[in-house]
Amino acid sequence: MRAAPTCPRCFGPLHGSSAVSSAFHCDTHGDVLPYQPPRPPTGESLEAMRKRSVVPVWLPWPLPPGWTVTGFGEAGDERTGSRASVVALSGPSPIEGPADLLVISEEPGVGLGATFAGLDGPDPGEGFDSGPPNAKIEVLGHPTALWCLAGIDDRAVYAGEALGNWLWTIAWPAEAGCMIAMAELSLQDARDRDFEVPFGGFSPLLED
Numbered sequence: 001m002r003a004a005p006t007c008p009r010c011f012g013p014l015h016g017s018s019a020v021s022s023a024f025h026c027d028t029h030g031d032v033l034p035y036q037p038p039r040p041p042t043g044e045s046l047e048a049m050r051k052r053s054v055v056p057v058w059l060p061w062p063l064p065p066g067w068t069v070t071g072f073g074e075a076g077d078e079r080t081g082s083r084a085s086v087v088a089l090s091g092p093s094p095i096e097g098p099a100d101l102l103v104i105s106e107e108p109g110v111g112l113g114a115t116f117a118g119l120d121g122p123d124p125g126e127g128f129d130s131g132p133p134n135a136k137i138e139v140l141g142h143p144t145a146l147w148c149l150a151g152i153d154d155r156a157v158y159a160g161e162a163l164g165n166w167l168w169t170i171a172w173p174a175e176a177g178c179m180i181a182m183a184e185l186s187l188q189d190a191r192d193r194d195f196e197v198p199f200g201g202f203s204p205l206l207e208d
Helices: 043-052 112-117 174-181
Strands: 024-026 030-032 058-060 068-077 081-092 098-106 135-139 142-149 156-162 165-172 186-189
Touching: 043 068, 043 081, 058 081, 058 098, 081 112, 098 112, 098 174, 112 156, 112 165, 135 174, 142 165, 142 174, 156 174, 165 174
Parallel strands: 135 186
Antiparallel strands: 024 030, 058 186, 068 081, 081 098, 098 165, 135 142, 142 156, 156 165
């Protein structure tokens, strides 16, 4: 039996839709889009994400050497489609040792990226982009600005905007964020074409 969806802003329990309302409700955050149980790192999961997602499913491509895709996450339901997508990846850190990365696209107000970042959310926060960007990565071949945000000390959090949606890149450990700051990522939308993706073991970060 598949696990129940949770709140994208706190990963707490939800009251499901009913005859009175089709919304999912969190006692703390009110009506939210449900964060669905994460999908394992398989081709079937990627295909499901491609079909369901209303927002881009950002995939770093080509993947950095030694990196694999380690799972997928989404917020939304059958009625709304996926209004937030998460691609989890793991590989060697550019500094030393293993590293993990979440790449998230979401509509404003969903709050999933902020939750993974350790922020109150639901969005990056007013004025987060008031200074010069801390990094630029390629998104569909175009340079895209990202700003570093202060979240939890064990991770590096960058946020920006792409195709009208929030773009988050969150790296563990925090030192692995230099991979983002050095603009070594080029993102493609996995909905646009088939990718021969190498898969690794499931990332427990998606069950945070």
